[in-house]
Amino acid sequence: MTEIVDYELFEVPPRWLFLRVETADGTVGWGEPVVEGRSKTVRTAVEELLDTYLLGEDPSRIEDHWQTMYRGGFYRGGPVLMSAIAGIDQALWDIKGKQLDVPVYELLGGAVRDRIRVYQWIGGDRPSDVAEQAREQVDAGFTALKMNATEEIERVDDPATVEAAATRLREVREAVGDEVDIGVDFHGRVTKPMAKRLVEKLEPYEPMFVEEPVLPEHNDALPTIAEHTTTPIATGERMYSRWDFKEVFEDGAVDVIQPDLSHAGGITEVKKIAAMAEAYDVAMAPHCPLGPLALAACLQVDACSSNAFIQEQSLNIHYNETSDVLDYLADPSVFDYEDGFVQIPDGPGLGVEIDEDHVREQADGDVDWHNPVWRHADGSVAEW
Structure with missing residues (x-):
């Protein structure tokens, strides 16, 4: 042993x-x-x-x-x-x-696919310049995009705020046409009354899904929100085990789950969550605005989960201002994107080789990232 x-x-x-x-x-x-x-x-x-x-x-x-x-x-x-x-x-x-x-997927029953579609982020934390960025990413070969729906939003906000969100999505749709998918992330910034209004207003532009329309502690509101749209409802990045997902499967409001392989118990747990989702005819799009190891773990589970349909990845995401996914790999070509897809890594284990010298060099610096704290006009804390 x-x-x-x-x-x-x-x-x-x-x-x-x-x-x-x-x-x-x-x-x-x-x-x-x-x-x-x-x-x-x-x-x-x-x-x-x-x-x-x-x-x-x-x-x-x-x-x-x-x-x-x-x-x-x-x-x-x-x-x-x-x-x-x-x-x-x-x-x-x-x-x-x-x-x-x-590769890990061989130990989990073998692959059901050779590659999986990926989507690319546009627009940043406070979404802007989305149409131009959308064109650039589609020209780069991506066939699916994701953007934040709003910046900070009041518990009950004005019609102009709702209209601005709809206008941004409309501009992206007009820029890229109907053959490109556009996910819209509410990021848990939106309350139930505003989520109901927003999903109706966005529906004419046919988003791929609306993500985390309310915070997970308000998942009991998802059936009500789902009644206001035919757009698929997605959630799950802040849900950490199969027990957290059980309720959303049982109430039937969620169409896409987004467990994070670095938050929801790893490969062992997310493979089980994926199997539970399949039993409820729920698709999976793992959350991954993280690094190369998290992405490699996602792809191993995607490889052997028939209900996985698209994968988030963080190349050039707005958080990666000092280092990016490929910087830590000895062979960055493992994550080459072609026609909007990435091949499933087929090397042993997670299928990626870490550049250990670079990791050690980067770890010598001071890393102390925290998300911003946003505030409303009256000074109260807003959801980021």
């Missing part, structure tokens, strides 16, 4: 945390455990889990390790713990695939 003998954590720009796990036979597995803006908190959780449960253990018992990390603590769930588990889980699968010399 080989055993886990060491691990290291690297906070790297723009806002990522990488985990390196090493076994006694020299195999190295990588994962990406992070909550954007809370990397130091998650780092401590990862250290606690590895020191308490995994050092000295056989890395191949992935399901048992997952259950131990999750159920071994009386208090469980939530973004910090589940993100810590997720990154460790990714690293364990990377190790297992490398030791058996196969």
Whole structure:
């Protein structure tokens, strides 16, 4: 039996945390455990889990390790713990695939596809210049885009705000035509009364989906919002386990789930969430505005999940101002996009090779990203 003998954590720009796990036979597995803006908190959780449960253990018992990390603590769930588990889980699968010399998807039943469609972000945090950016991305070969619906928005806002959101989507639709899909992200910024108005106003321009129309703590409002549109409803980036997703499957309001492979328990858990979704005829588009390890983990699950239909990725996203996805890869061509698709990486483990020297160099700097705190005109905190 080989055993886990060491691990290291690297906070790297723009806002990522990488985990390196090493076994006694020299195999190295990588994962990406992070909550954007809370990397130091998650780092401590990862250290606690590895020191308490995994050092000295056989890395191949992935399901048992997952259950131990999750159920071994009386208090469980939530973004910090589940993100810590997720990154460790990714690293364990990377190790297992490398030791058996196969990609992870081969260990999960084999591939149902050779490649998957990806979408590209446009417009930034406060959406602007969306039509021109949309044209540029379509010219670059993307066939699907995503944009924020609004900037900060009041609990009950004026008609001009609703009209501005509709105008932005209309301009993008007119710029790219009907053969390009456009996802619209409400980002949890919108309250139930405004979400009802917005989904009706956006519907004529046929968005691919409206994402997180309300915060996940208000998922009970999704059936009401769904009654106001035929546009697919998407949510899930701030839901962390199959138990969080159970309610939205049962009430039937959600059409697309978006679990994050670095937040929702990793490969082990998201494969189970995908299977649950399939039973309810719900599609999957994993959330991934993160780094190369998170994306590689997503693609391994996409490869063997028949209900996965499109993949988020963060190349050139507005958050990546100092470093980008490809900077940390020894072979960036693994994420070459062609005709709006990316091939499923077929190398062993996660299928990507990390440039470890570059990671160590970047980790020497000060990385302290936090999302902005927005405020309404009256000074109260707005949802970002």
